[in-house]
Amino acid sequence: MTADVFGPLQIMSQVEGQQKNLVQAIEALPSSGPLSALDQDLLLLKATSAATLSCLGECLTLLQQSMHQVGQHHNRTLSSGEHKLSWHEFYGMEYPFASELILVEDEMTDTEDNEEEDLGVMDDQRSVILHLISQLKLGMDLTRVVLPTFILEKRSLLEMYANFMAHPDLFLSIAAGATPEERIICFVEYYLTAFHEGRKGAVAKKPYNPIIGETFHCSWDVPKDKVKAFRTNGASTVPKDPTKEFGQDQSTCYKLRFVAEQVSHHPPVSCFYCECKEKKMCVNAHVWTKSKFMGMSIGVSMVGEGVLYLMEHEEEYVFTLPSAYARSILTIPWVELGGKVNISCARTGYSATVTFHTKPFYGGKVHRVTAEVKHNPTNTIVCKAQGEWNGTLEFTYSNGETKVIDTNKLPVIRKKIRPIAKQGPLESRHLWQHVTNSLKEGNIDAATEHKHRLEERQRAEERQRVALTMPWKPKYFAKEGDGWLYLNPLWKTH
Numbered sequence: 001m002t003a004d005v006f007g008p009l010q011i012m013s014q015v016e017g018q019q020k021n022l023v024q025a026i027e028a029l030p031s032s033g034p035l036s037a038l039d040q041d042l043l044l045l046k047a048t049s050a051a052t053l054s055c056l057g058e059c060l061t062l063l064q065q066s067m068h069q070v071g072q073h074h075n076r077t078l079s080s081g082e083h084k085l086s087w088h089e090f091y092g093m094e095y096p097f098a099s100e101l102i103l104v105e106d107e108m109t110d111t112e113d114n115e116e117e118d119l120g121v122m123d124d125q126r127s128v129i130l131h132l133i134s135q136l137k138l139g140m141d142l143t144r145v146v147l148p149t150f151i152l153e154k155r156s157l158l159e160m161y162a163n164f165m166a167h168p169d170l171f172l173s174i175a176a177g178a179t180p181e182e183r184i185i186c187f188v189e190y191y192l193t194a195f196h197e198g199r200k201g202a203v204a205k206k207p208y209n210p211i212i213g214e215t216f217h218c219s220w221d222v223p224k225d226k227v228k229a230f231r232t233n234g235a236s237t238v239p240k241d242p243t244k245e246f247g248q249d250q251s252t253c254y255k256l257r258f259v260a261e262q263v264s265h266h267p268p269v270s271c272f273y274c275e276c277k278e279k280k281m282c283v284n285a286h287v288w289t290k291s292k293f294m295g296m297s298i299g300v301s302m303v304g305e306g307v308l309y310l311m312e313h314e315e316e317y318v319f320t321l322p323s324a325y326a327r328s329i330l331t332i333p334w335v336e337l338g339g340k341v342n343i344s345c346a347r348t349g350y351s352a353t354v355t356f357h358t359k360p361f362y363g364g365k366v367h368r369v370t371a372e373v374k375h376n377p378t379n380t381i382v383c384k385a386q387g388e389w390n391g392t393l394e395f396t397y398s399n400g401e402t403k404v405i406d407t408n409k410l411p412v413i414r415k416k417i418r419p420i421a422k423q424g425p426l427e428s429r430h431l432w433q434h435v436t437n438s439l440k441e442g443n444i445d446a447a448t449e450h451k452h453r454l455e456e457r458q459r460a461e462e463r464q465r466v467a468l469t470m471p472w473k474p475k476y477f478a479k480e481g482d483g484w485l486y487l488n489p490l491w492k493t494h
Contacts, residue, residue, distance in 0.1 A: 012060060019049050107219060107416035112155075153205035154436045156428040157289070158216035158260040160207045161272045164194045166412045168256045169226040175281045175310050176228050180348035181375065185383050187308065187317055187343060188352045188371055189395065189405070195322075195337060196390035196407045206326070208432050208451075210262035210270060211458045212472055216428040218415040221253040227279075254278050258415075263474040263484055265462065269304070271477040273486035280311040282491070286477075286484040287321060298326040301339075305483065309491055319343040322356045336366060337389060349377045356389065367391065 023046055029037040036042075155163075165171060170190040177183035260272035267288050275282035285306030292299045302321040309316055322337045338358035344351035350373065357368040367390050373383040380398070387393035388407075395403045423430040431454070438447035465472060477484045 012056060015056070016053060019053055022046075022049060106418045106422045108419060110218070110415045110417050153207055154439050155207055156210050156214065156216060156432055157207040158210050158214060158262065158270060158272070158428050161260055161270065161285075161287070162216060162218050162258050162415060165220065165256070165258060165274060165415070167193055167410055168220040168222045168413055170410075172222055172227045172254055172256065172276055172279050172281070174308070175279050175312060180313075180315070180345070180350055181373075181382050183310065183313065183315065184317070184343065184345060184348070184350040184352060185373055185395075185397070187319075188354065188373055188383065188385065191319070191343065191354065192369060192371065192385060192389060192393055193405060193407050193410060208428075208435065209268060210428070211426075211431070211454060212262050212265040212462075213426050213475070214262045214428055214431055215424070215426055215475065216258075216260045218258050218417045220256040220258075220413050220415055222256055222276075222413060224252055224254060227254060259476055259486075261474055261476045263477050263479075264472075265458065269484070271474075271484045271486070273476070273489065275490045277490065280490065281309060282311075282489060283308045284486050284489060294325075300324045300326075309489075311491060315345050315347050317343055317345045322354075325358065327359075337369075350375055350382075352383075369393070 026042050026046055027037055029035060029039075029042075167190065170186075170193060174183055174186040174190060177186045254276050255278070256274065256276045258272065258274045260270060263269050263271050263286075267290075269286055269288045271284075271286045273282065273284050283306055286304045288303040290301040290303055292301070301323045304321070306319050306321070307316055308319065320341045322341050323339045325336050325338055327334050327336060336358055337356040339356055341354045341356070342351065343354070352371060352373040354369065354371040357370070359366045365388070367388040369385070369387060369389045371383075371385040372381055374381050382398045383395060385393055385395045390407060393405045393407065395405070397403075417429070420430050420433055425431065429436070434450040435447050435454070438444075438450060474484075477486055
C-alpha cells in the first residue's frame with residue numbers, strides 16, 4: 001500500500017469508529033419519550049451516516065484502482081513506448097409438464113399491465129424504511145429479512161422471468177441465423193432487448209418472493225412471418241404501428257411455452273424452461289437471488305446460468321444474468337442493472353461479453369450497456385453494441401454496417417395465461433391473488449396479512465418436512481451437479 005493511500009485509510013478507520021459510537025449512543029436511548037431511539041431524525045441520521053461511509057469506501061476503492069492503473073500505464077509506457085487503449089478497455093393442443101396437463105385452449109391473452117405508478121415514498125412509509133435500515137448492517141444478506149409490503153410490485157419473481165420473453169419473435173429468430181456468427185449476434189440482440197419489458201417502469205419495486213413449490217405457466221403465439229434473421233431484416237424491428245397486437249391465427253404462428261418453478265427456499269432458487277418444438281429450440285435456467293444491503297441502495301445478484309439449446313444446429317449457448325440495484329430507497333426509488341455477463345458457445349468458438357454500467361457517482365448516463373461479440377479461434381471481434389438497455393441500442397458489425405434498435409418501439413407480444421379460476425393452488429397468480437388485489441385497492445394492511453399467512457404456511461410446512469426428514473421434491477426440475485434441469489426437455493424427446 002502506498003503512503004498516499006495509507007493516510008485516507010487511517011482517516012476512514014477513525015470515521016468508522018466515530019460512526020459506530022454514534023449508532024451505539026442512539027441505540028442506548030429509551031424507546032419512548034421526548035428523545036427516543038426511534039425518533040425519525042435520529043433514524044435518518046443513522047441511515048445517512050451508514051450510507052455516507054459506504055460512499056466514502058467506494059471512493060477510496062476507486063482512488064486505489066486509479067493509482068494502480070496509472071502506475072501500470074506509466075510502467076508500460078516506459079518499457080514499450082505509447083500504449084493505445086482498445087475499444088474494450090476504454091468502455092388447440094395440450095402439452096405435458098411432468099405429471100400435469102396444462103391445457104392450451106384454456107389460455108387467454110394476458111391483460112395485466114406491469115406498469116407501477118407509485119412515484120415516491122410517503123412520509124409514514126419512509127419512517128418504516130428508516131426503522132428497517134437502522135437495523136441493517138452494510139453488506140448484510142437480506143434473504144431472511146421481511147421487507148415492508150408497500151414496496152412490492154404486483155407479480156411474482158417467476159412471472160418477471162416470463163416477461164423477459166416479451167419479444168419472443170426475436171428469441172425465435174436466433175435459430176433463423178444462417179451462420180454461427182449470425183446466430184450469436186441474434187442472441188446478443190435479443191438478450192439486450194429482453195430486460196426493458198421484464199423490468200417494466202423505472203420505479204424500484206420488488207416482485208413477490210416465490211414460495212417453495214410455486215409455479216408459473218404461460219405461452220406465446222408468435223407469427224411466423226415475424227421470425228426471420230434479425231440482422232438481415234431491420235424493418236421488422238420497428239413496425240409502423242408498435243401498439244398493434246400481433247394476430248393469433250394458430251396456423252400462422254409458432255407456439256412458445258414457458259414454465260417456472262421455485263425449487264428451493266434457502267437458498268432461494270428459481271428455475272425456468274421455455275421451448276418451441278417447431279423451431280427445435282429451448283432454454284433452461286436456474287437463478288439464485290442474493291440480496292445485499294448497501295446503505296441507500298439494495299443490490300440483488302442473480303447467481304446461476306442459463307443454456308440456450310439450438311437442436312437443429314447442435315449448439316448450446318451458456319449465459320449469465322446481470323445484478324439489479326434499487327437506488328435512492330428513501331426518496332424516489334429507481335432500478336439499474338450492473339455487472340458483466342457472458343454468452344458463449346463452445347462448439348462454434350463464439351462468445352460475447354455484455355457489460356451493464358452502473359451510474360458513476362458524479363455525472364454520467366444511466367442504464368448504459370456495451371457489448372462485444374468475438375470469434376475466439378481467430379480473436380476477431382465481429383460485432384459491438386452500445387446504448388441503453390431500456391432505450392436506444394446501436395450495433396456495429398465487422399463489415400462496417402450499423403443498426404439502431406429502439407427498445408421502446410419494439411412490438412410486445414402478450415403472453416397467454418389461464419384464468420385464475422383454472423389455475424392450480426400453487427400457480428403464482430392463484431397463490432398471490434389476495435395480496436395482489438389488496439395492493440390494487442391500496443389496502444396495505446390486508447396485503448401484509450395475506451402475505452404473512454402465505455409465509456407462515458411455508459415455514460410450518462418446512463418445519464414438518466424437517467421433522468419427518470422429507471426433503472422437498474420439485475415437480476418440474478431435478479438437481480444436476482451445481483444446477484437444475486427440466487425433467488422433460490426438448491433435447492430428450494428429439
